[in-house]
Amino acid sequence: MTAATTLRAIDLFSGPGGLTQGLKQAGFAVVGGVEQEPIACETYSRNHPETRLWQDDIRELEPSQVREELGLKRGELDLLAGCPPCQGFSSLRTRNGKQAVDDGRNDLVMQMASWAAEFQPKAILMENVPALARDYRMELLVQALEELGYPARSAYRVVDAQVYGVPQRRRRLVLIVARNGVIPITDFSYRRQTVRDAIGDLPHPGESGDHLHDLPERRSRKVREIIARIPKDGGSRRDLGDDQLECHKRLDGFYDIYGRMAWDGPAPTITSGCSNPSKGRFLHPEQDRAISLREAALLQSFPSTYWFSLKGGKEAAALMIGNALPPKLVEAHARAIRAHLDENSVPASGT
Structure with missing residues (x-):
């Protein structure tokens, strides 16, 4: 052979x-x-x-x-x-x-x-x-x-x-x-490879023309305010002290939820909850949002042009990406x- x-x-x-x-x-x-x-x-x-x-x-x-x-x-x-x-x-x-x-x-x-x-x-x-x-x-x-x-x-x-x-x-x-x-x-x-290597060059969502990257987020004003206060580049909800959502104060464990990824380290394990900051450390290192589905796919090492169906909605696509x-x-x-x-x-x- x-x-x-x-x-x-x-x-x-x-x-x-x-x-x-x-x-x-x-x-x-x-x-x-x-x-x-x-x-x-x-x-x-x-x-x-x-x-x-x-x-x-x-x-x-x-x-x-x-x-x-x-x-x-x-x-x-x-x-x-x-x-x-x-x-x-x-x-x-x-x-x-x-x-x-x-x-x-x-x-x-x-x-x-x-x-x-x-x-x-x-x-x-x-x-x-x-x-x-x-x-x-x-x-x-x-x-x-x-x-x-x-x-x-x-x-x-x-x-x-x-x-x-x-x-x-x-x-x-x-x-x-x-x-x-x-x-x-x-x-x-x-x-x-680091988070920066994988997604550092992507434009802001809504500006890329990529169906997987441009999907909008829907968060309550309170949640958006909490995300904005989490320190950039690896910060965590624990950095907020008592200034957290009441439900988070009662959590024992799961400390990575509403955490940011760090630019110069690896991402955490990309799971089916990768588009939801309440499921893990899935906030963008510096932008006040969760990572996009395209960013999740890139962190999974899929090619940048890999196509994912959105017929089942955002959660179904996140499930495919996280389980792949x-x-x-x-x-x-x-x-x-x-x-x-x-x-x-x-x-x-x-x-």
Whole structure:
């Protein structure tokens, strides 16, 4: 296999396409994807029209059907990648890991093994929240992959996205396995990106012509006054002392709400509440507003021209952006996988 060879990948649980974008940036051709949510599908297809996307519940879609429609023999697929829905494993949903949450989406993790059994890909990449590492379903997945011939017992660990050039602190569980050899999960020496690097050059919202950046905010006068008094460049509501909203004075914890990002550091983890200052440290470093959806997408390392549907409104778009995989994080690991596959050609194993 040469460096010029086109490697084929499938993106399960595609969402708006952050995983696919990262794979493409690493040189993979993403030939298929699976996603259920209509708004996410619209976003994905707008940005990746060359990819065959199945809009379906993955539990109702037969992997054999997808493989046959793509014209792939077992063992021909280079990379099976996916990020199963992880809300049930999140630290907030699980009360900081102290109590498990019974969420039916958690069982979707095992779809990675089901699809691997059908496609027998040369490599598998899965990303998820760190809490999955402590969940019994991770052990079930590891066992299933081992039985399929993928040495998965020590093939996963938790990494921080900022190490890979993503301008935010974001811890992720990464699993990488291959049929032929071991692909180590390494900490790449990318230059650390800051909030200033990502969004420092953007014009004020309303002046850009970008549908994602120009969406107006709607805040009460009292909230606008509170935001204006929070110190610039990393300030917090705690700097206001007793001059806070009454509901904030009673809060025990969640000290980052109504906090500003700092220009010369990474952003906090971009979540589905990224457009709402009551959900975290999501205020602009110096302008008296929350970050825009475009700024949130840039802090997730999406390209500046990446299109997101607003058919579901601002909150639905924020949900897509906050739940997406940062493309630069995916790209780094996909490049390591590509280098391994370039050096270790594996023949197809079936029909």
